[in-house]
Amino acid sequence: xxxxxxxGLVTAGAAGGQGGLGRRWTRFRQSRSALAFLLCLPLVLLxxxxxxxxFFYAIYLAMLNRAETAFVGLDNFAFLFGRSTFWMVVxxxxxxxxxxxxxxxxxxxxxAHLIHNLPPRGQRVWRGLSLVPWVIPPALSTLGWWWxxxxxxxxxxxxxxxxxxxxxxxxxxxxxxxxSVILVNIWYGAPFFLIMYLAALKSIPEELYDAAxxxxxxxWQRLVYITLPMMRNIIAITMLFSTIVxxxxxxxxxxxxxxxxxxxxxxxxxxxxxxxxxxxxxxxGAAVSLFMFPILALFAxxxxxDVRERTRRL
Amino acid sequence: xxxxxxxxxxxxxxxxxVFGRRRWALYASYFFLFLFIVFFLxxxxxxxxxxFKTNAEISSLAGNPWVIQGDVTLEHYRNLLLETSFPVYFRxxxxxTVLVVTISMVxxxxxxxxxxxxxxxxxxxxxxxxxxxxxxxxxxxFIPMFKIVGGxxxxxxxxxxxxxxPTLVVPFCTWILIGYFSSIPRELDEAALIxxxxxxxxxxxxxxxxxxxxxxxxVIFAFTVSWAQFIYPLAFLYSEDQLxxxxxxxxxxxxxxxFAWGGLMAGALxxxxxxxxxxxxxxxxxxxxxxxxxxxx
Numbered sequence: 216x217x218x219x220x221x222x223g224l225v226t227a228g229a230a231g232g233q234g235g236l237g238r239r240w241t242r243f244r245q246s247r248s249a250l251a252f253l254l255c256l257p258l259v260l261l262x263x264x265x266x267x268x269x270f271f272y273a274i275y276l277a278m279l280n281r282a283e284t285a286f287v288g289l290d291n292f293a294f295l296f297g298r299s300t301f302w303m304v305v306x307x308x309x310x311x312x313x314x315x316x317x318x319x320x321x322x323x324x325x326x327a328h329l330i331h332n333l334p335p336r337g338q339r340v341w342r343g344l345s346l347v348p349w350v351i352p353p354a355l356s357t358l359g360w361w362w363x364x365x366x367x368x369x370x371x372x373x374x375x376x377x378x379x380x381x382x383x384x385x386x387x388x389x390x391x392x393x394x395s396v397i398l399v400n401i402w403y404g405a406p407f408f409l410i411m412y413l414a415a416l417k418s419i420p421e422e423l424y425d426a427a428x429x430x431x432x433x434x435w436q437r438l439v440y441i442t443l444p445m446m447r448n449i450i451a452i453t454m455l456f457s458t459i460v461x462x463x464x465x466x467x468x469x470x471x472x473x474x475x476x477x478x479x480x481x482x483x484x485x486x487x488x489x490x491x492x493x494x495x496x497x498x499x500g501a502a503v504s505l506f507m508f509p510i511l512a513l514f515a516x517x518x519x520x521d522v523r524e525r526t527r528r529l
Numbered sequence: 530x531x532x533x534x535x536x537x538x539x540x541x542x543x544x545x546x547v548f549g550r551r552r553w554a555l556y557a558s559y560f561f562l563f564l565f566i567v568f569f570l571x572x573x574x575x576x577x578x579x580x581f582k583t584n585a586e587i588s589s590l591a592g593n594p595w596v597i598q599g600d601v602t603l604e605h606y607r608n609l610l611l612e613t614s615f616p617v618y619f620r621x622x623x624x625x626t627v628l629v630v631t632i633s634m635v636x637x638x639x640x641x642x643x644x645x646x647x648x649x650x651x652x653x654x655x656x657x658x659x660x661x662x663x664x665x666x667x668x669x670x671f672i673p674m675f676k677i678v679g680g681x682x683x684x685x686x687x688x689x690x691x692x693x694x695p696t697l698v699v700p701f702c703t704w705i706l707i708g709y710f711s712s713i714p715r716e717l718d719e720a721a722l723i724x725x726x727x728x729x730x731x732x733x734x735x736x737x738x739x740x741x742x743x744x745x746x747x748v749i750f751a752f753t754v755s756w757a758q759f760i761y762p763l764a765f766l767y768s769e770d771q772l773x774x775x776x777x778x779x780x781x782x783x784x785x786x787x788f789a790w791g792g793l794m795a796g797a798l799x800x801x802x803x804x805x806x807x808x809x810x811x812x813x814x815x816x817x818x819x820x821x822x823x824x825x826x
Binding site: 247248250251252254255257258259261262265266268269270272273276322325326329330332333334339341342343344345346347348350351352353354355356358359360362363367368370373374402405406407410411414459460462463464465466469470483484487488491492497500501504505507508511514515518519522523 | 572595703801
């Protein structure tokens with residue numbers, strides 16, 4: 216009797232000395248369900264309290280007035296729709312994401328191939344060096360870029376002028392400011408693609424290439440008919456992941472331009488921060504960041520489908 | 530032209546010879562890879578040399594900025610450690626990171642063990658939910674979090690970070706640990722059961738040791754995220770005694786219009802050093818964790 220009153224955690228062990236394995240196995244199984252849930256409880260509480268609840272709270276907040284005293288329905292969203300700055304943020308976020316993800320994928324793909332071409336012994340060092348931008352916290356490495364883009368002391372401009380080119384107004388001109396934030400994002404994110412694509416390349420069986428060579432396939436044909444189809448899944452999922460992270464970027468723009476000049480480099484996150492935290496209009500800020508949700512949800516759905524497919528195939 | 534000679538009597542250009550072409554491709558790979566590495570490494574390099582330059586050299590417009598022409602000085606580092614709040618930021622960051630890593634690993638290991646080995650009502654949905662939570666970026670929820678943290682009276686306290694960082698860390702860690710735990714053969718469980726193990730012993734004596742690479746990868750991930758987080762501390766903290774490295778460096782080392790560039794670069798580098806050092810020593814685990822998110826299921 217005493218044993219029956221012990222918790223599931225102890226039962227299986229306490230039953231140790233007596234009874235056959237069969238009985239112990241049944242009791243072990245019975246103790247499982249409740250225990251399993253108990254073990255997941257901290258995680259469930261964490262997600263419920265600090266992810267799901269804040270999400271609905273954000274929706275509620277976004278429907279209050281600035282002083283958070285009255286319920287105004289969708290007025291905040293309507294207000295944003297009427298602001299040209301908001302539409303500029305939408306356009307800039309999309310431009311930023313598309314351009315940055317494309318070039319990160321391209322550079323990652325090319326670098327992965329270059330490293331894969333090297334003799335195996337040397338690959339480690341090159342791979343190690345190329346991941347450095349990804350390892351440095353972006354808020355800190357962007358400080359270095361900021362110094363490189365300094366209007367007076369820009370070391371990049373020093374190089375340009377010594378080659379006879381004109382100095383570039385990196386962060387004060389609209390085009391160049393947008394170019395700069397995208398460039399820094401590419402610099403930071405390309406190594407992630409490189410590592411993913413390199414792992415994918417390594418998983419392609421060498422025999423496929425040998426067979427193709429015997430059949431007289433050119434390097435280009437091998438790339439198009441073997442490498443790309445074999446890497447398709449990884450390419451897709453890496454781009455989906457990166458799209459979410461890039462779209463939600465904050466650190467780089469915040470440190471490099473603070474959204475300037477004249478709000479032209481703001482992304483959803485930095486704009487929401489400016490309105491919500493700096494200007495103290497919490498509901499409006501919450502409304503801005505909620506605009507990210509539909510796009511994020513769409514991409515999350517694609518990723519989930521891919522992951523599910525692979526889980527099923529296993 | 531050794532490759533041309535090797536191709537001998539066949540009248541083809543040297544680069545289409547199989548061996549010559551391979552060598553040519555190798556040289557080209559080295560060359561282009563070198564260019565990319567220069568692109569990847571020049572910003573940290575420039576930060577490093579700036580941090581060793583004297584203020585006089587930094588503010589002079591004459592000469593090549595890419596090399597140190599005058600004296601090499603450690604003044605900026607000394608200044609930072611002795612005359613600013615930088616050591617306080619460092620301490621705060623270490624406290625937050627250690628606590629977040631510990632809390633997150635406990636939560637993740639328990640949940641992953643349960644989800645990898647036991648089925649209960651809703652466990653499949655929960656696993657999917659965990660993966661979806663991992664896809665929620667911190668920039669989506671920082672405003673309600675700001676209100677929640679304020680409501681708990683934790684605004685301007687680094688304990689607020691200990692509370693919210695696990696939401697960024699736990700989903701991913703649980704997800705990759707489920708993968709590692711599921712790959713442990715069930716025969717090991719049964720053997721342990723025959724020897725009279727309970728769940729707790731099974732976890733500590735079998736799962737954790739066998740899945741050690743996965744656990745190290747998860748710890749590295751937790752460490753990196755907590756160390757590098759920027760938007761939450763920027764929104765929550767403002768007094769110098771509570772700031773963490775990322776925000777402290779960005780907000781307090783930039784003073785008005787007079788940029789102390791040497792000190793700023795030294796601060797950024799010292800703040801970035803722990804993750805970089807960790808990466809240098811545990812590169813394989815780091816990469817395993819990075820690729821596990823998308824390639825393991």
